[in-house]
Amino acid sequence: MIPVAKPSLGVEEIAAVTTVIQSGMLAQGPRVQEFEGAFSRYCNTLHGVAMNSGTAALHATLVAIGIGPGDEVIVPSFTFFATASSVCMCGATPVFADIEEETFNISPDSLEEQLTGKTKAMIGVHLFGQPFAVRPVAKICEERGISLIEDAAQAHGAEYHGKKVGSFGVAGCFSFYPTKNMTAGEGGMVTTNDPALSERMRRFINHGQAEKYLHTSIGYNFRMADIGAAIGLTQLHKLDAFNAKRRETAAYYDKHIDRAGIILPENAPGVKHVYHQYVIRVTDKCRLTRDQLAIALREKGIGTAVHYPIPLHRQPVFLEYAKKSRCPVADTLAKEVLSLPVHPLVTDEERAYIAACINEVT
Ligand SMILES: Cc1ncc(COP(=O)(O)O)c(C=O)c1O
Structure with a gap:
């Protein structure tokens, strides 16, 4: 089976982890600091604060900018759950905006429609590796005096008009989950x-400690450990090569998948897309439904995934917040999307096989 996602780890990561284990310093230590410096330099920002998940990154950011009960935070309806659950973790209210059909990213018009006197922030998601429309979104945020937070969990190294994501908002939040x-x-x-x-944020992720055993607020243990940072540092050196490989595979699919009713992902002008996912749309003009195509590909040894089958404004846990949200584009795309293998370990032969199989079965 060609997996839809697979981390690319090698002898370098094994050596880096071994060095940490041999040092005896397993929790947070020098590697975390090194990783924070290297990653923030890569994104062209002054600071980087490492944590134990992308969810913690969103949660810590919201708390640090003062989001709390009574505040509304606008998020796109079409994204991973944590973009919105982090808002609830602060006691605030997530408000769902629709997305643009072409990019799967937040629609600036829908964002504007969802603004109220209670809106304090918005979280823009660079979904599937493609930057959202930063300029129009930032303009709205500036005019309305609300904070712009970037959820860059799926977009390490992506660029908007030549500038790396994670450097536009008050904060950029990244995840280092294995399939990222x-x-x-x-x-x-x-x-x-x-x-x-x-x-x-540093205080929040370390028990609210101002100094050792002096606690000035309630915080969590959201710290990253040195073992993780050692892997992260090694992967950061490989990131541009990984992204180049993803973009090459995506360009191959762009050129070779060509069937009625299948819409290929669009690359918005001025952005560098890093294809965390290569997401096609299987519309009702296709001979197969999305789910039939997924089954047909699985029978041919090709793994696929649906990101995401239920938009957030339809999630049971969010229904109480979604009464005023209309997200028809998210509703439609949730029924059509199918992610193909685009990770760096997909070989030239595999991508040719995948494109040929799609053309053959649809
Ligand atoms: C868009 C988005 N935001 C946030 C997260 C949360 O990151 P993590 O899984 O590291 O907590 C993810 C990860 O899946 C994500 O894809």
């Missing part, structure tokens, strides 16, 4: 240019 464009086993990072924000 780079991994640290598990883990997350917030990039920011605001030293006070980064200090508040």
Whole structure:
């Protein structure tokens, strides 16, 4: 089976982890600090705060900018659950905006429609590795005095008009889950240019400690460990090569998949897409339904996935917040999307086989 996602780990990661184990320093130590410096430099921001997940990165950011009960935070309806659950973790209310059909990313028009006097922030998601429309979104945020947070969990190394994601908002939140464009086993990072924000986050993820055993607020243990940071540092050195391979495979699919009713992902002008996922749309003009195509490909040894089958405004846990949300594009795309293998370990032969199988069965 060609898996739809697979981390690319080698002898370098094994050596890096072995060095940490031999040092005896297993929890947070020098590797985490090194990783924070290297990753924030890569994103062209002044600070990086490492954590144990991308969810913690979103949660810590929201708390550090002062989001709490009574506040509304606008998020796109079509994204991973944690983009919105992190808002609830602060006691605030997630508000769901629709997406653009062409990019799967938040629609600036829908964002504007969802603004109220209670809106304090919005989380823009660079979904599937493609930056959202940062300029129009940032303009709305600036005019309305709300904070722009980037959820860059799926977009390490992606660029918007030549600038890396994670450097546009008050904070950029990354995940290092194993299937992401780079991994640290598990883990997350917030990039920011605001030293006070980064200090508040450091406290929040370490039991609210201002100094050892002096606790000035309630915090969590959301720290990254040195073993994870050692993997992350090694992966960061490989990230540009990983992304180049993903983009090459995507370009191959763009050129070779060609069937009625299948819509290939669009690359918006001025963005560098890093294809965390290569997501096709299987519309009702296709001979097979999306689910039939997934089964047909599985029978041919090709793994696929649906990101995401239920938009957030339809999730049982969010229904109480979604009464005023209309997200017809998210509703439609949730029924059509199918992710194909695009990870860096997909070989030239495999991608040719995948494209040929899709053309053959549809
Ligand atoms: C868009 C998005 N946001 C947030 C997260 C949460 O990251 P993590 O799984 O590291 O907590 C993910 C990870 O799956 C994600 O894809």
